[in-house]
Amino acid sequence: MTMSDTSEASSLSVRPERSETRRQVMARAIRAPGVLPAATFVLILLVWEASCRVFAIPSFILPAPTRVLGGFGAVDTARWLEHVWATLRVAMTGYFLSIAISLPLSIMLSRSEILSRAIYPILVVIQATPVVAIAPVIIVALGSGDLPRVVITCLITFFPLVVSTTTGLMATPPELIELSRSLRAPVFREITQIRLPYAVPYLFSALKISITLAIIGAVVAEFVAAEKGLGYYIQFSTSMFQVQQAWAGLIVLVLLSLILFQIVTAIQRFWFPWSLPGDRT
Amino acid sequence: MSTAVPAIRFSSIGQVFRTGSGTLEALRGIDMTVGRHEFVAVLGPSGCGKSTLLRLTSGLIRPTSGTVEVFGHPVSEPRDDIGIVFQKPTLLPWATVEDNIVFPARHKTGRVGGDDREKGRVLIARVGLQGFGKQLPAELSGGMQQRVGIARALFMNPDILLMDEPFSALDALTREEMGFELLRIWEAQPKTVMFITHSIGEAVLLADRVLVMSERPGHIVENLRIELPRPRGIDTSNNKAMHDYVGYLRGLLLKRAA
Numbered sequence: 019m020t021m022s023d024t025s026e027a028s029s030l031s032v033r034p035e036r037s038e039t040r041r042q043v044m045a046r047a048i049r050a051p052g053v054l055p056a057a058t059f060v061l062i063l064l065v066w067e068a069s070c071r072v073f074a075i076p077s078f079i080l081p082a083p084t085r086v087l088g089g090f091g092a093v094d095t096a097r098w099l100e101h102v103w104a105t106l107r108v109a110m111t112g113y114f115l116s117i118a119i120s121l122p123l124s125i126m127l128s129r130s131e132i133l134s135r136a137i138y139p140i141l142v143v144i145q146a147t148p149v150v151a152i153a154p155v156i157i158v159a160l161g162s163g164d165l166p167r168v169v170i171t172c173l174i175t176f177f178p179l180v181v182s183t184t185t186g187l188m189a190t191p192p193e194l195i196e197l198s199r200s201l202r203a204p205v206f207r208e209i210t211q212i213r214l215p216y217a218v219p220y221l222f223s224a225l226k227i228s229i230t231l232a233i234i235g236a237v238v239a240e241f242v243a244a245e246k247g248l249g250y251y252i253q254f255s256t257s258m259f260q261v262q263q264a265w266a267g268l269i270v271l272v273l274l275s276l277i278l279f280q281i282v283t284a285i286q287r288f289w290f291p292w293s294l295p296g297d298r299t
Numbered sequence: 300m301s302t303a304v305p306a307i308r309f310s311s312i313g314q315v316f317r318t319g320s321g322t323l324e325a326l327r328g329i330d331m332t333v334g335r336h337e338f339v340a341v342l343g344p345s346g347c348g349k350s351t352l353l354r355l356t357s358g359l360i361r362p363t364s365g366t367v368e369v370f371g372h373p374v375s376e377p378r379d380d381i382g383i384v385f386q387k388p389t390l391l392p393w394a395t396v397e398d399n400i401v402f403p404a405r406h407k408t409g410r411v412g413g414d415d416r417e418k419g420r421v422l423i424a425r426v427g428l429q430g431f432g433k434q435l436p437a438e439l440s441g442g443m444q445q446r447v448g449i450a451r452a453l454f455m456n457p458d459i460l461l462m463d464e465p466f467s468a469l470d471a472l473t474r475e476e477m478g479f480e481l482l483r484i485w486e487a488q489p490k491t492v493m494f495i496t497h498s499i500g501e502a503v504l505l506a507d508r509v510l511v512m513s514e515r516p517g518h519i520v521e522n523l524r525i526e527l528p529r530p531r532g533i534d535t536s537n538n539k540a541m542h543d544y545v546g547y548l549r550g551l552l553l554k555r556a557a
Contacts, residue, residue, distance in 0.1 A: 193389040200357050200377045201407045201455075211406055215393055292393045292435060 081262035086269070089262035092255075102270060104247035108164055109236040109278075112171025113229060120176045124183035124217075125209060134184075145177040149235060153242045162243060171235030175228040182224035186217025219293040222286045229278045233271065248274070304371040305332035306459055306491040307356055312365035313516075314351050325351050327516035329365070335458070336489040340502035342548065343512030344556065349495045351517070353461040356493060357381045369459065379407065382452030382490075384462040388444035390436040390451075397423065397432040400450045422450040425484060442473040449484070459491045466501070474498075478505055479532060486530055499552070503527075503544045504535060511551060521551055 038046075048054060063083050069075065070082035077085050090098075127134045153170050160166035190213050198208045240249030248271045255263035286293060314326035325348040333339045341349050354360045355367050358377040367374045369381070390399045398405075401419040405411045423432050426446040436444055445465060452460060462481075466474040478501055485492060496502050502509045503525055511521035525544055527535055535541055 191387070191389045193385040193387065194391075196354070196357075196359055196385075197383065197389075197403075198406060199359060200381065200383060201379050201403055202377055203406045207406055207409060211402075212391070215391065218393075290393070292437065 078259045078261050081265055085262040086265040089255075089260070089264075089266035092260065092263045092266070093251075098270070100246055101248050101251045101267070102274065104244070105233070105236050105240065105249060105271070106274065108167040108239065108247070109171055109232040111164065112168045112235055113175055113232040115168060116172045116176040116179060116228065116232075117225075119172070120179035120183060124180050124187055125213075127180070127184045128187035128213070141177060141180060144173060147173075149174045150238055150241075153238050157239070157243045167236060167239035167244070170239040171232050174235035174238075175231045178224045178227045178231070179221075182220045182227075183217050186220025187213045189220065190216040218290050219295070222282070222290065222293060225282050225286075226279060229282050230275050233275045233278070237271065303335065305368075306335045306337070306370060307331075307333040307493065308368040308371075309352075309355070310366050310368070312355065312362045312367065314348065314355070314360075315363045324516040326362075327518050329518060331510060331519055331522070333491055333493060336491055338485060338492040338494065338505060338507045339510060340494045340496055340506035340508070341510045341512060342496060342499060342502045342552070343517065344514050344552070345497060347512045347514050348517035349512060350463050353383070353463050353493060353495060356459070357383060357461055379403075379455055380457050381459045381461060382455060382457035384445070384448050384452045384460065384465045386464045386467055388436070388441075388448040390444060390447055392436055395433050395435060396428060396439070396447050399436065399447050400454055402451060403454045418454065419450075422453055425453075425487070426450045427480065440473075441469050442477055445469065445477060446480070449481070453484075457490065459493070460485075462492065462494045464495050464497065467497070474501070475536075481505065482529075482531060499545050499548045500536075503541055503548065504531060509544075509548065511548065513555060520555065521548075523548065 048057075066080075067082050067084060070077075070080060070085075075082075081089065123137075127137065149170060152173070156169055156173075157166045160169060187209075194212050194216075195208065198212060203211075236247065237249035237252075240247040241253055244250040248267050252264045252267040252271075255261070255267060309329045309331045312326055312329040313324070316323045316325055329352070341352060343349050351360070355362055356369065356374070358367075358374040358381075361375070369378060391402060394402065397416075397419050400422055401411050401415045404415040420432070423429060426449055428443060428446055428450070431439065431443065436447065439447070445468075448465070452462075465481075466477045469477060482505060494502070494505060506525055509521070509523045509525060510519050511523070512518065513520045523544070527538060527540060527544075
């Protein structure tokens with residue numbers, strides 16, 4: 019029997035005559051998935067709560083977690099849902115519009131070098147423009163309503179989508195393009211049957227980045243001008259020094275972002291499992 | 300000399316590529332023919348333009364000078380009666396083995412019919428992949444992936460099979476096994492094969508004739524007929540004549556490299 023055999027056997031089987039020490043039990047419990055992050059999170063909350071109480075930090079500077087919890091009750095559920103829906107509606111409309119624009123644009127960019135050279139610098143300029151700075155200008159130009167907010171969301175989400183999808187479309191193995199050409203297949207089938215599927219992993223990494231950016235875009239737009247939405251609620255609460263309410267709004271925003279991100283991840287896992295690196299079963 | 304039209308004929312082919320920093324002469328003065336159902340191996344150092352020969356034959360590129368003819372007709376555009384097997388299998392990672400094999404039909408016509416499916420099943424059996432039709436490429440070994448690549452190249456039932464170092468990414472044992480598999484497939488249904496390789500042993504073991512190419516600009520420096528009996532197998536590897544061929548070709552290549 020070799021060394022590795024014995025060590026493997028002892029870790030796999032629980033033998034009564036050599037029961038685990040308390041330290042070993044603890045070590046195993048800590049290594050269970052989710053235990054460490056959850057413990058860290060609880061610890062942070064405890065330190066936060068204790069600091070607020072011990073140092074008597076005013077709640078308009080930093081509300082204690084228990085006060086933030088109370089902040090959730092400041093408005094009723096229907097009002098919360100209204101805010102969530104307002105932000106979600108803008109973020110999703112902007113996101114899908116962005117996808118609808120960036121997919122055809124990526125295909126055109128990947129096909130024509132002239133077009134790519136003509137348009138790409140403009141895309142970089144748009145990306146280099148801080149969205150927070152341009153948001154007021156867009157709101158003034160497009161007035162109130164969802165439209166300017168959707169445009170702002172679009173602006174912030176579409177650059178990663180275009181760049182990543184174009185890269186994916188170009189990353190197709192040249193052999194498959196040669197195969198396509200030797201079959202004398204029409205170009206649209208080269209795009210739909212080879213290039214686009216090959217771009218799926220790239221597309222999804224951009225979709226994951228952009229879904230969180232979409233929330234940021236919607237919130238930024240609400241900061242500038244809105245009468246509803248989580249961004250509006252956070253700003254309104256801070257202006258009234260109801261910081262615990264702002265924190266509550268922030269937590270809802272984070273949860274919304276996380277849920278949307280997980281939905282995109284789940285879509286990829288379910289419909290495109292082959293596109294996940296190292297997740298091939 | 301037979302008067303039959305050769306499957307492939309190159310007449311004084313020259314190939315110059317324009318690169319970022321100037322021009323690159325890949326081929327110079329290539330004259331050669333490949334007979335119908337002949338198995339020709341092209342041997343040479345890396346970067347000598349071996350793959351260019353294949354791309355010229357398939358019509359993917361046009362020669363700078365000279366003419367390429369396939370069955371007596373000048374090649375002026377990509378031909379779909381030629382199957383290509385690449386160095387890497389380059390399968391579609393999202394498609395099953397079966398879907399990868401029938402992909403030429405889906406790609407060329409936009410649909411896969413019942414007879415295409417049937418053809419796919421026959422090919423799966425012929426390349427020895429029974430029971431793997433529903434697997435994804437990532438679930439297969441390198442050798443099995445290349446079997447799928449060969450089946451895909453055979454799908455359009457081509458007269459000519461172009462193979463660009465198809466087994467060079469495989470381990471030595473699998474490589475030898477795949478060579479014999481290829482011979483078995485080729486003997487069951489003869490094709491004109493142009494087989495690019497940098498393995499001397501592989502070239503001698505498989506081919507009727509070995510063309511040796513020089514370093515760039517590539518031209519043919521030797522045209523050696525391999526008179527080993529067929530069918531060839533493991534016994535052939537131990538054949539005295541086989542060793543003589545290999546020895547002669549190794550000497551030739553090393554002398555040129557020196």
